[in-house]
Amino acid sequence: MTSVESGADGGRWLDAHYDPVAGLYTFSSCVDLADLSGDGENRLVVGDLGTGSSGMKLKVYRGTALMSENTLLDLPAGLVAFFMDLHEPRIPTIAVASGPCIYLYKNLRPYFKFTLPSLEVNALEQDVWQQAREGQIDPLTLKEMLESIRKKADVPLSIRSLRFLSLEADDLDEFVQLHKQQPIKRQTVITCIDTLKKSTADEDGVSCLVVGTESSDVFILDSKAFIILSKMSLPAPPTMMDVTGQFDVEFRITAACRNGNIYILRRESDKPKYSVELSSHPVGLVRVGKNVLVGCTDESLQGFTQKGKKLWKIVLPAPITTMAPMDLPTRGFQGVLVGLANCEVHLYRDKNLLSTIKTPDVVTSICFGRYGREDGTLIMTTKGGGLMVKILKRTAVFDDRDSAPGPPLAQSIRLNVPKKTKLYVDQTLRERESGVAMHRAFQMDLSRVRLAAAKAYVKALESSLTPMSASLSEPLKMNAVVQGLGPSFKLTLHIQNTAACRPVMNLAISFLYDEKLYRIRDPYMRIPLLVPGLIYPVGTFVDCTNDKGVADIIKVFVLHEGKSSPLLTAHINMPVSEGLAS
């Protein structure tokens, strides 16, 4: 292995290996380290989910190289290495949980397959299928009856019935013929798996398997005879488990469930003894010493006692992707590694951040332990399928930083106060000297502006320069649209009578424009009777007779017959003609 110093995390880790294209798609629950050949050298065992629907493999790495690959039949939900007997040499067995089965591998060869016991089948469902087998009911009736059972029953239907219900009418008969002879089975699937020492706490003692299922049960399986030693039930399907203790003495199963709660099971009871209600879903669950650390989707890491009492909560900088314990018994160190979505892995001891490892990609699984002959090895897989191996330096020390960090860094950053220029200071001085004069001049100018504005407004009102007519007898509204690039433009005027019910009659439109620049085809137009509320478009064409690229204003007047002052005036800013004048 080539070792490169990595500087980002205080030089505590050696970069042993990084293969960005290892093609691994896995979770922390499907990664384990075990001495598979009894030579004292640990191998890395990975349950690879392949593409997520095919190509699932059990991969074994030795050093930097892939040593073996076994095809898996279904997606692995979990993988553990454990001792199932006392035979010498002491070689652990690998258990891969997928679907309703546990596949056991010894010496990397398939050894045994254990299937979870079937669940209770709905009695009514069984009856109905029985009738179908005997030909008493036709498939359509069967479908109806199953449908009604599904709605009411406490016990869910079997896969077969559900599949049958989802079929089209044509395929029903064929399906019944094919399946009716078989007994109905209802299977559940495994969601998580862990091990529990049987009677001794020894490293290589015989273990039982602890299996959590979709049907919200937890089974403890004897690894010799593969019988169910104990069955416990939870209020929701478990997603992760942490198991501690020995089956024969006392044990404790901490299970994070899909309803966002954590339940703690003890030996004496088949129901949870304690429960923790979290405010968001748990992503990772790790036990450190006597405390349980839970990483939640709300970007927090929380500590609980064995009895589920909340100890502390810290906020993390990014969402958690995975968590794993970091246990170094030789140094008496226990911590938790937290993979974050911002491409970092944080190491916490209790709530203190000890070290931050930067990774080139988002980490999806973490496993810390003995790999090869190296005790402190950190193995990570990334979202892009990479495999990363880091070794903890023997000289590395993790000192607890003070839990109350001093003043934040930001406190020493200078405030960005905008500077004032010399000009500003000069102006200030001037104001101090002649403030009164400035104020008076300003007030005077302000009054003048107001007067000018008022005058202009009055003028506009008097000469009907506005596009809205305020007169009571002819309340009109007009807007104009100019279309075209030139030299010929289309000018459309939209005229609306805004009165409640009175029509307006005897109106006309005329234009005022520079005759050297423009020619209007109909310089005088009569407007028809205006019904209230409707918009009347009145259009004409304007030709620009000048090719020098000048534009001017055309004034539009709406006139009432017999009155000299216009009702409305609109000023149209003509665009510059882009075409050549004809």
Added chain:
Amino acid sequence: ITEEAVTTRENTFFLSECFFPAAPELPIVERNWLIHQHYLRKDYETCKVIIKNQLQETNGMCEYAIYVQALILRLEGRIQESLELLQSCTILNPSSTDNLKQVARSLFLLGKHKAAIEVYHEAARLCDKDWEISHNLGVCFFFIKDFKHAEEHLNAALQINKHDKTFMMLGKVHLVAGETDKAIEVFKRAVEFSPENTEHLSTLGLLYLQLGKYQKAFEHLGNALTFDPNNYKAILAAGSMMQTHGDFDVAMNKYRVAACAVPESPPLWNNIGMCFFGKKKYVAAISCLKRAHYLSPFDWKVLYNLGLVHLTMQQYASAFHFLSAAISLNPRMGELYMLLAVALTNLEDVENSTRAYEQAVNLDESNPLVNLNFAIFLYNHGDKTGALDQYQEMQRKVNILQDSSSSFEFDPELMDMAQKMGAALQVGESLQWTKAGKDSKSKPHSAALAKNPSTPLGTNQALGQAMSSAASYNKNIQLPAGTVASQQSLRNKQWQDFV
């Protein structure tokens, strides 16, 4: 990587076993655990692919896949679609409380609170002791302004299980209903339950501040800052309290942290500006206040402070503009008119100044300063009777303030000025200024704080005002006939914001 010989054992062993009967075994395609794993890791793209496959294989009959799909859609903001999917989930499994809860949640997000309440009630029938249902019912009732029911349900939620969220919501319900005492009780319990929750600590601190319990307020704000030194809300409130006591440097240290976190906060720059003002760095103060003004042009407090600083800088013309802008935003405050009058006096506009003073004394109810300044103004312009009226009005206000709290402290400059004024007006009995509270520097002005009792929490409204004095000297106005040259006392109020 060195390519080693990879031995791949194709594993046909499991297949060859005689597990298979004549009819093909129906594969169990439920991969709910995988969907859940990806959902937890917020890998929604992968999640959607798996869900799509699973729904294809089960012809859309897989409840959990639809459920997660709906949750993802909701996270993407497609609430209506998520609601429809969740409703189809409840059809697939009508006995699941989870489905009902999520339907209600989607309804809630769509603003259909009444419908959400109905669905939550239905869910509560299936499972009566559920914290989430009670909490969300409380939130729904809060939004339809039925505070009584909201309180009831939130308390029920707290009985089932204690959550920070519920405490926060319950406190908010009490605050909106105007029951500050109850809100404080709730936050006290919340702080007891999770002593490190900075949000509870800072909210409780702000509530104490509002009530004028400075010691407790500072304690809680300090605790909040211990656990989260970057807590913007706590920094602003604590900084403002420090500013009140003249600890400008400490306050500035805190503000620097906040300036890093929220560099575009108008109240923050306002407070920084007033810190500089307190340190007599007027140009920097103007720079900061102008930034605050730029960030929040319609905040009258910033304009008030800008007016004040410009008055101090003797830039009366500029002060006039800022103050008149502040008045057009907040036309019901006596002190603003008083400052405007001071500016106008200095701009030699006696007529408008008188009018501004008149408006100020009309609007103001408790501040003796307004009357004192008016009295000085009238005296300087030869109206002794008017000055005497104002002086008596000031005495009345002073007495009321003294009656309301024995430890009331007046600004020494105000007292000094008033005494000089009394002498000039030859008022016999001099006013008794209570000086009992002088030693307790930590108990500042509480009457000013009580003025804004109705301001809601968590907005940029002032929860308190800090007092500090800065005098504007006026050399032009002389008291006639050998009396002492008068400084026109300007008891200035700085406006600091708490978030």
